[in-house]
Structure formats: C-alpha cells, structure tokens
Amino acid sequence: MYSAEQKDLFFQNVSSLKNTSLYKKLTTTISNNFKILPNGGGDLFSLNLINIHNKLSIYQDAKKELEEKLKLFQTQYLFYPVLYFYGFGNGILYKILLKNTHLKHLIVFEDDISLLYEIFHLIDFREELRNNKLIILQSDVLSKDLENIFTTPPFFNFLRVYFLHLHSVYYEIFQDKIIKLNNKISQIIKTTILYQGNDIEDALQGFTQFIFNSPKMILNPSLDSLYQTRKKKSKTAIIVSTGPSLDKQLLVLKKYQNKATIFCADSAYSILAKYDIKPDYVLMSERTEKTADLFKNSYKNIDEGIIFVLLALAHPKAIKYLEDSKRNYILIPYPSLFVKKCMLEDFGNFPSGSTVALNALKLAYTLEHKSIIFIGQDLAYSQDGTSHSKDYMYGSNYESSIKQESALAYGGKGEVKTHCMWNAFRLSIENFIYKNTKNCKFYNATEGGASIEGTIEKPFLECCLNLLNDNDKKFTQPKILDTDKQNELLLNIDENLYELYIDCDKFLKELNEYLKDTEEDSKKIFDKNIINKVVIQEIIKKLDSLKLRIDYYSKSVLYEFIRSFLMQFEFNLARIYVLNPKNEQEWLDKNLTWIKDHIFLMQVLIANIKLVKQGIRENIAPLKQILLSRNLKSLF
Incomplete structure (x- = not known):
C-alpha cells in the first residue's frame, strides 16, 4: 500500500x-x-x-x-x-x-x-x-x-x-x-x-532549371486554376507506379479506366500507352535529363486531354518534348523562400522533388478524391529480384544492384527486400496519409512489395468493384493568367533573381575575408613548437561570428542552395562537439579538427556561391527575352 x-x-x-x-x-x-x-x-x-x-x-x-x-x-x-x-x-x-x-x-x-x-x-x-x-x-x-x-x-x-x-x-x-x-x-x-540532401550541385541544377523554365510556367495554367476547374469532379483516384507488381494490374486498370481519375508516374506513362490506358495526369518530379527522356516519345492513342504536371525544376528537354508534340502541361514550383518572395502562390508547390508518387498523392488529395488507390507501388524488389515492371523503359532490373535492406511485407507477414531511398519514399507517403485520414480513404492495391502503414490493403479488382460505379470524368481544361498578371509575376522573378545575385557578391566578400583571416591565424598556432592556446581560442571565437553571418544569410534565398551542405556539415560537426578531451593532446586534436573543418566549409561555400552566380547568368536569357518582347525591362 x-x-x-x-x-x-x-x-x-x-x-x-x-x-x-x-x-x-x-x-x-x-x-x-x-x-x-x-x-x-x-x-x-x-x-x-x-x-x-x-x-x-x-x-x-x-x-x-x-x-x-x-x-x-x-x-x-x-x-x-x-x-x-x-x-x-x-x-x-x-x-x-x-x-x-x-x-x-x-x-x-x-x-x-x-x-x-x-x-x-x-x-x-x-x-x-x-x-x-x-x-x-x-x-x-x-x-x-x-x-x-x-x-x-x-x-x-x-x-x-x-x-x-x-x-x-x-x-x-x-x-x-x-x-x-x-x-x-x-x-x-x-x-x-x-531528406536534407547532400549535394549543392543538385540543388543548384534544380534552381537554374527553374530560372530557365520560369517563363514557361507563367505562360501556362497554374495549379490553382487546375484546382478551381477540377475539385470534387471525381470520387476515386488511382495512382500508378512502376513496381514489379504493376504487370498483373494492367488488364483490370484498362477495363475500369473510365471510372476513376488516373494519376500516372512519368515512368509508367509509356507502359500505359502500350496497353491503351489513358491517364488523366502524368507527373514528373525529378530534374535529370534521363528522366526528361521519359517524355521523348508521344502516343497519339492516349495523349489528347492528358495534363502533364511537372515540377518547374524539371530538365528543359522534358518541356521541349511536350511542346514539340503539343501536349498540355503545367509547371509547379518547388516550395522555397524564392517562390514565396516572387508571389507565385497561384502556381502552388509540391513537397518533394524526389518521389513522384507523393506528389501524385498530394494532387489527388487536394482535388478532394474520397478514395485513393495505389497500384504498382511496391517500394521493394520482387521475389525474382526485379525492381520495376517488365515494360519499364530502362529495364525491369534498373535498380536491382543497389544495396538492399528489409521492410515489412504487404499483408504484414514476413519481410521484403528494399533499399534506403524506397524506404524513405515509403515513410514520406505514410507521413502524408497519417496527417490526412479525416477526409479520404487510402487503399494499397499493389498486392505485393512493402506494406504502407495507414493504407487499407485490398486486391485491386475488389477495389474497382466496390468503389467504381459510374463513368467518373467531367473535366474542363484549366485557364492561363491574364497578361497583366503574367507581366507582374515575370518582373517579380527578375527582381528577386537580381537581389539574389547581389547577395551572392556580399556573402562572397565576407567569406573570403573570414577564410583569409582564419588561414593566417592558423599559422600562428605553433610558435617554435609551442602550442599557442590563446590563438586557438581567438580563431574559434571568430568562427562563432562566422556562424552568425551564415545565420543571417539563412534568411535569404541564397540559403536554399547551401542548406543541404550546411545541414550535413552540422551533422558531422556534432561528432566533434560532443568529444570530451581527457588531456592536452586530445584538446588540441579536437580544436584543430574544428578549425580545419570550418576552413573546408568556407572553401566549399565560396566555390558554390560562385556557381550560383554563374547559374543565374547562364539561365536568365529566356526570362530577359520574354520581358523584352513585352516591352518590360530586366534588371540584368
């Protein structure tokens, strides 16, 4: 008691x-x-x-x-x-x-x-x-x-x-x-x-392609216009991905294609065309030229009426392929401070450039479908080791050589083999579903691969029989903005790019000064083989002030290009921070490593901020051209 x-x-x-x-x-x-x-x-x-x-x-x-x-x-x-x-x-x-x-x-x-x-x-x-x-x-x-x-x-x-x-x-x-x-x-x-990324060049590629593509984005319909014309126009959405299990679902999908809205990953587009299945939306989220090639071929049997939904950071070749064959498309900016400052809210944003299925899920949910069905969303290897559907453009073993790990299998019994990126995609999809179960039911009808927490697992045919009754497509095409609004947004982009260019110059000047001072002070640490602790402490104090300047620039658009590297740098720096030196040599080693790593940080930032400036200069031409054609003045 x-x-x-x-x-x-x-x-x-x-x-x-x-x-x-x-x-x-x-x-x-x-x-x-x-x-x-x-x-x-x-x-x-x-x-x-x-x-x-x-x-x-x-x-x-x-x-x-x-x-x-x-x-x-x-x-x-x-x-x-x-x-x-x-x-x-x-x-x-x-x-x-x-x-x-x-x-x-x-x-x-x-x-x-x-x-x-x-x-x-x-x-x-x-x-x-x-x-x-x-x-x-x-x-x-x-x-x-x-x-x-x-x-x-x-x-x-x-x-x-x-x-x-x-x-x-x-x-x-x-x-x-x-x-x-x-x-x-x-x-x-x-x-x-x-998900923090680790490649400044990858971020820079996305942004410079966004600069190049931005006039095309403004001259095409916005995501907001799509929402206004198509919300609540369909009850059920089917999201088609290219996992190995897709093959067994295609005949059922073809039979029921007119009774649900079909959201198709770029990689599944050619597969559906082969089976005369017409998606309503085809989504692309990556920025590489290889991904752009998924749109190289057009298909007269299905293309009419499809809206291709691309992140605005897509490779310009993807847009060229679509325009050459007169396919309809919209471009959506990746969420960023730059997009916010340019007042591009009408063009919306998607949360990820890495998983097209998540973007399809968000689009289907925002269009207020009451049921969303996944097929081909294995996120795992098949039993015979294939990574994709047999008709995938780059082969069914495209990712079969990647280092494998385990995940809970579909149905909750046993495990399947997957890899770290697929696991990351799965967690991002699960997180979205977890936050949005109130107004929608999510079904995993993949019938294979990894389990997706939060979904109802049912065979695809059963989902179709229970959820799809009537022809369910009453779509109109979204409209473009009027000319005055287009001009306003084009000028906003130009103005904010110029501001970013100036910020690059300012930050480069500061970084070069910090780097020069740190390298010169570092030469004074050893004076006739005697360690000068005062010098070390002064250097670290200056590096603390450098961090404050980086924090200052983290409020600017510039931060979006250096963020991924800074995050990985901080993760690694934490390993040094937690060390508790037991003697003078360990204290010296810890502090010298701290200084050396910060010198490396400055060198990388300087090199890559120069690339940001170069990227702006090399990709501003389409924006300047459209402004000139409309008698509008660019700041560049």
Whole structure:
C-alpha cells in the first residue's frame, strides 16, 4: 500500500507527462510486476526492484552499477545534448544526469508500465517531465511521433551521434524489442538525414532549371486554376507506379479506366500507352535529363486531354518534348523562400522533388478524391529480384544492384527486400496519409512489395468493384493568367533573381575575408613548437561570428542552395562537439579538427556561391527575352 504522500507524488508525476498515451496507461488498473528489495544502503541510490514473475532484479548491485554508469556518462558523454536509453530502472541515474547543463533532453524507452507506476510513487520527476527534459516512450511508439522528435532541435542537430544505451543487464531479456526499436529509429534517422540532401550541385541544377523554365510556367495554367476547374469532379483516384507488381494490374486498370481519375508516374506513362490506358495526369518530379527522356516519345492513342504536371525544376528537354508534340502541361514550383518572395502562390508547390508518387498523392488529395488507390507501388524488389515492371523503359532490373535492406511485407507477414531511398519514399507517403485520414480513404492495391502503414490493403479488382460505379470524368481544361498578371509575376522573378545575385557578391566578400583571416591565424598556432592556446581560442571565437553571418544569410534565398551542405556539415560537426578531451593532446586534436573543418566549409561555400552566380547568368536569357518582347525591362 502507498501512503497519502506517495499517492500525491504519483498523481503529480503523471500529471506532468507530455505523453498522453502513457498517462492513460498509468492511470488505469495496473498489475503489479515488481517488488522493492530491502534497501541496504538506506538511500534511493541503492533502490532495487525484483520482477516477481521471472525473479530477476533490475540490478545486481544497484549502487555500484549506477556509480559506474554515472562515471561513464559524466566523462565520455558530458557534452551530449541528447541521450537515449532503453530501461527506466530506478530512475535515479536520469535525475542526476539531467543536472548536467549540457544535457537538454533524455529519452527513455520503458515497456513495463508497472515499473514506472512503482517508481512514480517514490521519486519526484515533475520538473524533468514538465520541461520535457525527461521524455518517456515505449518501444511501440509510432514512427510518425519519432519523426516529429527527430526533426526538431537539438535532436535533429545530433542525429549522427545517436546511440541507444541499455540501462542495466536486466533489460537484455527484451533483446528482440530493443533490436526492433533500434532498427526503427536508425531507419528514421537515416531517412531524416537523407531528406536534407547532400549535394549543392543538385540543388543548384534544380534552381537554374527553374530560372530557365520560369517563363514557361507563367505562360501556362497554374495549379490553382487546375484546382478551381477540377475539385470534387471525381470520387476515386488511382495512382500508378512502376513496381514489379504493376504487370498483373494492367488488364483490370484498362477495363475500369473510365471510372476513376488516373494519376500516372512519368515512368509508367509509356507502359500505359502500350496497353491503351489513358491517364488523366502524368507527373514528373525529378530534374535529370534521363528522366526528361521519359517524355521523348508521344502516343497519339492516349495523349489528347492528358495534363502533364511537372515540377518547374524539371530538365528543359522534358518541356521541349511536350511542346514539340503539343501536349498540355503545367509547371509547379518547388516550395522555397524564392517562390514565396516572387508571389507565385497561384502556381502552388509540391513537397518533394524526389518521389513522384507523393506528389501524385498530394494532387489527388487536394482535388478532394474520397478514395485513393495505389497500384504498382511496391517500394521493394520482387521475389525474382526485379525492381520495376517488365515494360519499364530502362529495364525491369534498373535498380536491382543497389544495396538492399528489409521492410515489412504487404499483408504484414514476413519481410521484403528494399533499399534506403524506397524506404524513405515509403515513410514520406505514410507521413502524408497519417496527417490526412479525416477526409479520404487510402487503399494499397499493389498486392505485393512493402506494406504502407495507414493504407487499407485490398486486391485491386475488389477495389474497382466496390468503389467504381459510374463513368467518373467531367473535366474542363484549366485557364492561363491574364497578361497583366503574367507581366507582374515575370518582373517579380527578375527582381528577386537580381537581389539574389547581389547577395551572392556580399556573402562572397565576407567569406573570403573570414577564410583569409582564419588561414593566417592558423599559422600562428605553433610558435617554435609551442602550442599557442590563446590563438586557438581567438580563431574559434571568430568562427562563432562566422556562424552568425551564415545565420543571417539563412534568411535569404541564397540559403536554399547551401542548406543541404550546411545541414550535413552540422551533422558531422556534432561528432566533434560532443568529444570530451581527457588531456592536452586530445584538446588540441579536437580544436584543430574544428578549425580545419570550418576552413573546408568556407572553401566549399565560396566555390558554390560562385556557381550560383554563374547559374543565374547562364539561365536568365529566356526570362530577359520574354520581358523584352513585352516591352518590360530586366534588371540584368
């Protein structure tokens, strides 16, 4: 039995929890799995518990084990802003660790509610829970909740130093759960880092192609016009991708093609044409010339009336192919500060340039379809190792040589082989579905590949029989903007490009000054083989001011081209930051590495900002030409 004081402490602890699911579990009937062992040390530090079912105690020697843990984490992990543990134990370790001002958050996974129930009657965690310094989760936590945590600082900034620590040997009995949890976390972290990008040139290619394509975007219908003319005009959407399972769905799709709106990935376009299946929308999200070649051939049997929906960063050849064969298209800008500053909201935005299926999903959802069906969305290899449909333009084994990993299979039984990018695509689709289940039902009728959390898994024919009844296409063509509005937007783009060009010059001047100073100061670190610590500290102080200047430019359009590199740089820098030097040589090594990495940062930024300027100069011609033809003046 608990005393009135203990009951009050328990109530205050659970009331401080931010985890509503855990709160509900702790405030319902709980079976008691633990018994407190005699406290030989007479203090909470020696508190030990035994599981009454398996007769295992949390610690062999509570005080000794916790002292060893504290010594480890107060030295080796002193500068870590985030730590992760499996197992709550008696909780004292976390009370003490959180006194470290460097440690901002501590996440503990504990699956035995009865243990938390017991400890919450004994130890006060109100402040730690209320301030979110102590976060208690369970191993079955939703991937979406983990994603939300890992995309916020400081968790985000220190993803590369993640490690799941075991609280004590007792928790080894939960090995399967721990492995499964660690794999889930590792995959989410990998995906989160992957989505930051790592290639400035890739970002630059997308932007320079956007500059080149921008007049074509303005002169064609906007996404807003498409919404106005086609919202609620169809109840069911089918999204067609090119996974290996697509082959078995094509005959059914052909039979029911007039009873649903068909959204087709660029890679599936030629396949549908081969089977005389006419999509309503064909989407392209990538920027490469190889992807553009998917539109090289046109198909008279299906092309009339199709709207090709491309991100405005697509390769210009894709647009040329469409115009040469008089196919209808719209261009949608990638969401960015530049787009916002140019007031291009009517042209909309899509959340990703990496997965065409996600963009098809967003478009289908925004057009207010009540049911959305996926087919060919395997996101995994087939049993025979193929990566795509047999009629895919670049062959069914196009991605078969990529390093493989595992994912839950369609139907939830067993696993299938996939790769990291497909896993990332799957998580992005799941995240969208998770946030948008209120007004739409999502069906995975792929009948193969990986499971997509949040979808209803049903055979494609069954979906068609149940959801498709009448001919369901009453479409009109979207309209272009009037000339005055077009001119306003064209001038906005020109003005903001000029502002970006000037920002490049300003930032380049500052970076060159910082680089010159840092390189010159670095030569003074060793004076007659004696380390000058004052010089090192002065250099690091100047590098801190450099970070402030980078933060300043992060509010400008320029940041969008250097963001991916800066993110990866910060991820790697975190590994240096958390080091706790044990002697003078380790202190020197840490600081020299810190300085060396920042010199590299400046060199890369200087080289690539020059490329931004060059990219603007080389791709501004179409915009200048259209402005000149309309008697409008360019700032270039």
